[in-house]
Amino acid sequence: MDTDLSSQDRKDLDKFIKFFALKTVQVIVQARLGEKICTRSSSSPTGSDWFNLAIKDIPEVTHEAKKALAGQLPAVGRSMCVEISLKTSEGDSMELEIWCLEMNEKCDKEIKVSYTVYNRLSLLLKSLLAITRVTPAYRLSRKQGHEYVILYRIYFGEVQLSGLGEGFQTVRVGTVGTPLGTITLSCAYRINLAFMSTRQFERTPPIMGIIIDHFVDRPYPSSSPMHPCNYRTTGEDNGATYPSVEDSQEVCTTSFSTSPPSQLSSSRLSYQPAALGVGSADMGYPVIFAGGLNAAHPHQLIVPGKEGGIPPVLSQPAHGTQADHERMAMCTPLDGALYSAATPSSSEDTETVSNSSEGKSGSPHDLLETIFVRKVGAFVNKPINQVTMASLDIPFAMFAPKNVELEDNDPMVNPPDSPDVESPLQGSLHSEGSSGSSTGNTHDDFVMVDFKPAFSKDDILPMDLGTFYREFQNPPQLSSLSIDIGAQSMAEDLDSLPEKLAVHEKNVREFDAFVETLQ
Amino acid sequence: MNCRSEVLEVSVEGRQIEEAMLAVLHTVLLHRSTGKFHYKKEGTYSIGTVGTQDVDCDFIDFTYARVSSEELDRALRKAVGEFKDALRNSGSDGIGQISLEFYQKKKSRWPFSDECIPWEVWTIKVNVVNLVSEQERQICREKVGEKLCEKLINIVEVMNRHEYLPKMPTQSEVDNVFDTSLKDVQPYLYKISYQITDSLGSSVTTTMRRLIKDTLAL
Numbered sequence: 153m154d155t156d157l158s159s160q161d162r163k164d165l166d167k168f169i170k171f172f173a174l175k176t177v178q179v180i181v182q183a184r185l186g187e188k189i190c191t192r193s194s195s196s197p198t199g200s201d202w203f204n205l206a207i208k209d210i211p212e213v214t215h216e217a218k219k220a221l222a223g224q225l226p227a228v229g230r231s232m233c234v235e236i237s238l239k240t241s242e243g244d245s246m247e248l249e250i251w252c253l254e255m256n257e258k259c260d261k262e263i264k265v266s267y268t269v270y271n272r273l274s275l276l277l278k279s280l281l282a283i284t285r286v287t288p289a290y291r292l293s294r295k296q297g298h299e300y301v302i303l304y305r306i307y308f309g310e311v312q313l314s315g316l317g318e319g320f321q322t323v324r325v326g327t328v329g330t331p332l333g334t335i336t337l338s339c340a341y342r343i344n345l346a347f348m349s350t351r352q353f354e355r356t357p358p359i360m361g362i363i364i365d366h367f368v369d370r371p372y373p374s375s376s377p378m379h380p381c382n383y384r385t386t387g388e389d390n391g392a393t394y395p396s397v398e399d400s401q402e403v404c405t406t407s408f409s410t411s412p413p414s415q416l417s418s419s420r421l422s423y424q425p426a427a428l429g430v431g432s433a434d435m436g437y438p439v440i441f442a443g444g445l446n447a448a449h450p451h452q453l454i455v456p457g458k459e460g461g462i463p464p465v466l467s468q469p470a471h472g473t474q475a476d477h478e479r480m481a482m483c484t485p486l487d488g489a490l491y492s493a494a495t496p497s498s499s500e501d502t503e504t505v506s507n508s509s510e511g512k513s514g515s516p517h518d519l520l521e522t523i524f525v526r527k528v529g530a531f532v533n534k535p536i537n538q539v540t541m542a543s544l545d546i547p548f549a550m551f552a553p554k555n556v557e558l559e560d561n562d563p564m565v566n567p568p569d570s571p572d573v574e575s576p577l578q579g580s581l582h583s584e585g586s587s588g589s590s591t592g593n594t595h596d597d598f599v600m601v602d603f604k605p606a607f608s609k610d611d612i613l614p615m616d617l618g619t620f621y622r623e624f625q626n627p628p629q630l631s632s633l634s635i636d637i638g639a640q641s642m643a644e645d646l647d648s649l650p651e652k653l654a655v656h657e658k659n660v661r662e663f664d665a666f667v668e669t670l671q
Numbered sequence: 672m673n674c675r676s677e678v679l680e681v682s683v684e685g686r687q688i689e690e691a692m693l694a695v696l697h698t699v700l701l702h703r704s705t706g707k708f709h710y711k712k713e714g715t716y717s718i719g720t721v722g723t724q725d726v727d728c729d730f731i732d733f734t735y736a737r738v739s740s741e742e743l744d745r746a747l748r749k750a751v752g753e754f755k756d757a758l759r760n761s762g763s764d765g766i767g768q769i770s771l772e773f774y775q776k777k778k779s780r781w782p783f784s785d786e787c788i789p790w791e792v793w794t795i796k797v798n799v800v801n802l803v804s805e806q807e808r809q810i811c812r813e814k815v816g817e818k819l820c821e822k823l824i825n826i827v828e829v830m831n832r833h834e835y836l837p838k839m840p841t842q843s844e845v846d847n848v849f850d851t852s853l854k855d856v857q858p859y860l861y862k863i864s865y866q867i868t869d870s871l872g873s874s875v876t877t878t879m880r881r882l883i884k885d886t887l888a889l
Contacts, residue, residue, distance in 0.1 A: 194706070195706065206739070
C-alpha cells in the first residue's frame with residue numbers, strides 16, 4: 153500500500169523510476185548509433201550521474217523519451233518500449249528489437265528505496281549495457297550507413313511484438329523489486345536475422361540500382377523524414393535546443409549511509425514534476441510501412457518478418473514493368489487500431505502507404521521516423537543526398553521502359569543483323585519474348601518471336617547470343633544416357649573387367665606412391 | 672555463508688583465448704564494481720561514477736562493454752596473459768580453467784593472518800581447439816561470438832538474482848570488502864587464479880605433488 157511508503161520514499165522512488173527510464177532509453181539508443189561508446193570513470197561524484205554510471209544524455213533522445221512518457225511513469229499495463237528497426241535505402245523496413253520496461257504488481261515492501269532499489273537499478277543499467285551489445289541488432293547497427301540505417305521509436309502503453317516476425321526470442325535483462333511493484337527490463341528480438349547475419353549486408357552488392365523500377369522517375373525522396381546528422385522534427389521548433397537533463401533541477405542521489413536509513417542525511421533531492429510537452433500516452437505510430445513482398449528483392453530477409461500481417465502481395469509479373477509506387481507501398485497493419493486516419497504529409501512521398509484509408513499524420517510520423525544520428529553519426533561522411541546518387545547510374549538504365557526515346561536507337565530493339573521477325577518493342581530487363589520454347593523441340597509450332605537477351609549486341613558478332621541460344625537449345629541426347637547403348641556398354645564393361653584388373657595390378661606400385669603423395 | 676559458484680565453459684581457438692576471457696571477466700567486474708567511495712561525516716558516503724567503454728575483439732565477432740579503468744584492464748590482461756601462456760605451453764590438448772573469486776577479508780588476531788572468505792566464484796573452463804583451414808577459423812570467429820553472447824546473458828541472469836552481496840562497509844572496514852587500490856573505480860575484493868589440465872586429465876599441480884611425494888618416499 154502506498155501508505156506504507158513514506159512520502160519522501162515515494163517521491164524518491166518515482167524519481168528513480170523516471171530517471172531509470174530515461175537512462176534506459178539513452179543506453180539502448182546509444183548502443184544502436186553504430187559507434188563504440190566510451191565514457192570516463194570519475195572518482196568524484198558530480199551529482200548529475202544518475203545511478204553512479206557515466207551515461208551521456210543526448211538531448212534529442214531525452215526529449216523524445218519525455219514526450220513519450222508524457223508525465224507518466226511505467227506502471228502495470230503501461231510499459232515503456234523502445235523499438236529498434238532497420239530501414240534500407242529503398243525504404244523497406246523491419247523491426248529488429250523491442251526493449252520493454254515494465255512494471256508488475258509484485259511488490260517488495262521491505263526493500264529500502266534510497267539505497268537498495270537505487271543500487272539495484274544501477275546494476276540493472278550495467279546489465280543493460282552488457283546486453284545491448286549482445287543481441288543481433290548490435291552488429292547490424294555497427295555496420296549501418298549506406299545500405300541501411302537503424303531507427304528508434306519510443307512508445308508508452310502496451311507492448312507490440314507482432315512486428316518481430318515469428319519465433320522471436322526474448323532475453324530478460326533483469327528485475328528490481330520495489331514497494332510499488334517489480335520493474336522488469338527485457339528485450340524481444342527478431343531471430344531470422346541470425347541466418348543472414350551481418351554478412352548479408354556486407355557482401356550483397358549495393359542496393360541501389362538493382363531493382364530499376366524503384367528509381368525511375370522518382371529520385372530518392374530527400375524530403376523524407378530521415379534527417380542527416382541532426383535530429384529535427386519538422387513542424388516543431390527547428391533549431392531549438394533541447395533542454396539537457398543538467399538544466400533541470402533534478403539532482404541524483406549521491407549520498408548514501410552505512411547507518412540505518414533514519415540517519416540518512418539530506419540527500420539534496422529536489423523533486424520537480426517534469427514539465428513534459430505534447431503527446432498522448434498512446435503514440436503508437438508504426439514508423440515505417442513495409443516495402444512490398446518482392447520476390448526478387450535482394451533483401452529477402454525483410455520479407456519473412458512481415459509474414460504475420462501482410463495483405464496479399466500485388467502480383468509481380470516481370471520486373472521490367474512500370475516503376476510502381478504501389479509496389480513500395482504495402483501497408484503493414486501492425487496494429488490497425490493505432491493508425492490515424494489523417495492523410496499522409498507531403499514528406500511521406502510515395503515511399504509509404506498508398507492505401508488512402510490508412511495513413512499517418514504527418515508530424516508525428518516525422519517525429520518518430522528519423523534516422524537517429526547524432527551530429528557525429530551514421531551519415532557524417534556520407535550526406536544523405538549521396539544516397540540518391542545511385543539512382544542516376546543504375547546499370548540497366550538503357551532498358552528502362554520509360555525512356556522511350558532511347559529505344560529507337562537501341563540496337564537491341566532494332567537489331568541490324570537479325571534475320572528474325574521484328575518483334576514488338578522490348579526494352580525491358582527481362583525479355584517477354586523469351587521464347588521460344590521452354591520445352592525443347594516444339595518451337596516450330598510457335599510464332600517466331602525475336603529473342604532479345606540482355607548483354608548481347610548484334611554488331612559485334614555475326615551470330616548473336618539469341619541465335620546461338622536458339623540453335624543450341626535442343627542438343628542431342630548423350631549417348632551414354634540412352635538405354636540401348638547403356639546396356640551394350642554395360643556388357644562390354646563386364647567383359648573387359650578382368651583385363652583392366654590385370655593392368656591395374658601391374659601398376660600397383662605406382663598407385664601406392666601416388667596415394668602416399670596425397671597424405 | 673555459502674559461496675556462490677558459477678561455471679562457464681567455452682571452446683576457443685588459441686588466439687581467441689585472451690579476448691574471450693577478458694570479455695567474460697570484464698563483464699563480471701562491470702557488475703561487481705562501483706565508483707570510489709568518499710566517506711563523509713555522520714557515517715554517510717558518496718559514490719563516484721563508473722564509466723564504460725566498448726571493446727571490439729579482433730579474433731572474435733564480438734564486442735563487450737567494460738569498466739573504463741586502465742588499471743583494472745591492465746590487471747586483468749596480466750592475469751589472462753599468464754593463463755594463456757600456461758595453457759598454450761601445456762601441450763596440444765589444452766584444457767584449463769580460470770577463476771575469478773570475490774572474497775571478504777576477516778581480520779583475525781595476531782598471529783593468525785586475515786582470512787579470505789569467498790562469497791562468489793566465477794570459473795571459466797576453456798578448451799582450446801586447433802583449426803587448420805581459414806574457413807574453419809572464420810566459422811569459429813562467429814561461433815565463439817555467439818557463444819560469448821550466450822555466456823553474457825547467463826552472467827547477467829545470475830547478477831540480477833540479487834543474491835548475497837557484502838554489506839556496505841563503514842570507512843574502517845572498506846578495505847575488507849572492496850579493492851580500494853584503484854584510483855577511478857572500486858571493485859569488490861577479487862583474485863584470479865587458474866589451473867591447467869594436461870592431456871592426461873590430471874592437473875599439473877597434482878602431478879607435481881605426486882612426483883615430490885615419490886621422490887621423498889625413496
